[in-house]
Amino acid sequence: MKRIHIATTLSALMLGLGLALPAAADDVAKANKKAADAHYTQAKDAADAQYDAAKKACDGMSGNDKDVCKKKAKADHEAALADAKADKKSGKAWAAAGEDKREAEYKLAKEKCDALSGDAKDACVAKAKVDYRQ
Numbered sequence: 001m002k003r004i005h006i007a008t009t010l011s012a013l014m015l016g017l018g019l020a021l022p023a024a025a026d027d028v029a030k031a032n033k034k035a036a037d038a039h040y041t042q043a044k045d046a047a048d049a050q051y052d053a054a055k056k057a058c059d060g061m062s063g064n065d066k067d068v069c070k071k072k073a074k075a076d077h078e079a080a081l082a083d084a085k086a087d088k089k090s091g092k093a094w095a096a097a098g099e100d101k102r103e104a105e106y107k108l109a110k111e112k113c114d115a116l117s118g119d120a121k122d123a124c125v126a127k128a129k130v131d132y133r134q
Helices: 003-058 063-113 118-131
Strands: none
Touching: 003 063, 063 118
């Protein structure tokens, strides 16, 4: 009796982990997207503030020195924005990779179900759909 209870408990635990892991991966992907967007917004705001400060520093200059100062401020601003945009794309790329991995894992689980037949196969496919949010 005790062995059956332990086996049942372990089976339930494994099933629970199987259901939780893909869901957690999806939540992580969404969190990564949000973090990438927030980081981009913060970096853009910082670049804008730095640009405004750099332009103000040019106000005391005149002639070509002022023109060069403004161009440098503009170039630095554009470089900072480009870096922020690249970081955002990188974060979203990681999130997309997580989604692609989950899709591949779903296809694998579904393929494993092909070894079964009847109700067992139907239950296996249904579990795969739930596990991998399909």
